[in-house]
Amino acid sequence: MREAELAEKFAAYAEARLPGARNARVDSINRIHGGASRQTYSIDLAYEDATGPKVKGLILRRDPPDSLIDTERRVEFAAIKSAFGQRDLPVPEALFLETGTEALGAPFFVMGRIESGTPLNPFKIEEVEPHRAAIGEQFFRYLGSIAALPVEGSALAQETDSPALTQCWRRELDYWANEIRSNAKDPQPVAEAAIRHLEANPPPPAQRLSIVHGDYRTGNYLQDGAGMMTAILDWEMAHIGDPYEDLAWATDLLWCGNDQERAAGLLPWPDAIAIWQQASGCQFDPAAFEWWSLFAHVKALGIWVTSEKAFAAGDNDDPILAWSGWFTHAAHELMLAMRLGPKYGAGI
């Protein structure tokens, strides 16, 4: 669907759903680069209601033919609803969800646009200076706050299942092992060995069940360039599980600008862990973190082989998928091999 047609249909859709709205039109529509899991558009919607003319900034997240990850938009929508307005989390407001294709040719959801901030490139994390410590403090506080959100009664709990505390790791490992085995075009000896290692050395049970963002990392939040995190985005992999999953993913070496001294490339590790513990109410357990940190590499490989498959099949020609299937796959395979090899006597 061309953008002009999309804008016209979107205006009609929004007018029907905004209370008292009339004469709705899209003043501008711009596709945002980088959101390969959904087609993401920034929209200025102009309309009138009983109080006069208005312009509302909206974000439209529409399903593409294929994406980095095969997720249900209703889960992402529910996750955003679960976090919006909770504690001081900067999360956009979830507005409309459509699971059918009638309105815009594909399922989609709409959320409010947060007007300030840009994403930080995880491969150029030094650009956050001189606000590295301030962003780092918010990064780990918000991460802990998400882990502390109530699960029971949340919108997300109504859309997804809640595993037993002892089964969080099993469910995630099974899911991503299946993604790798179903989608990899080549044999994956490193990933297979890692999966076997994780199965043979399970983590402790989760300390609590939490809302897990699923992709909380540099690149998926906005910051205003003056030391404020303004939005936490990309909730498409959200689920209910072990909060260590998010902590390990957020501090994966790939998102740290290769900075091993600072957690997520932002804060000294002891400071980051202390902030996360205070905000989440969880106690840091090195054994649990080690398991989930290795798992984060496996999960990443699952995403990267799926990306490569979609690109190779021509289902989605966004070059970010080719990059993911090549560079980031190689990076995580190397991380796994270098961490696991020594455990089995290699390199000693």
Place this chain on the structure above:
Amino acid sequence: MSDIGMILDRIGRKLVTEVAPKLDGDYSGGHAGMSGLMAVMAGEAWDGAADRLANEIAGMRGLFALAGKQVAVPESPSLKISDLTAERNELAGYFVALQMSLEAREDDEAKALNAKIWMHLMATAMARMPSPPDFPDADE
């Protein structure tokens, strides 16, 4: 002009430094930058691809020999990347099975061979890792 690596490198740099900035603000600008970045990486990978695959194949065949395992995988009929990849992939399937069989054993011989397998996996993972091109303003 037959230096494919050089051609890809130059095309990639042109895309990143000239084309992508002119498309700044447009959705296609991101595509141009990313495509250029990967063209430079592909230029580098082009030169070493056959060598890397041949090393992976030789490494695996050597480890099968150490394990006393016969694998019925014919040698690649040519040095084409596609033929070498097919041989490597077929061997890798047996390689996973070999490692699983070693992990199921407790004896020192099995552990020593598994350590050698991990050395091979570490070396091949390192060899596969592309070096990201350094563009002052490239936007990954």
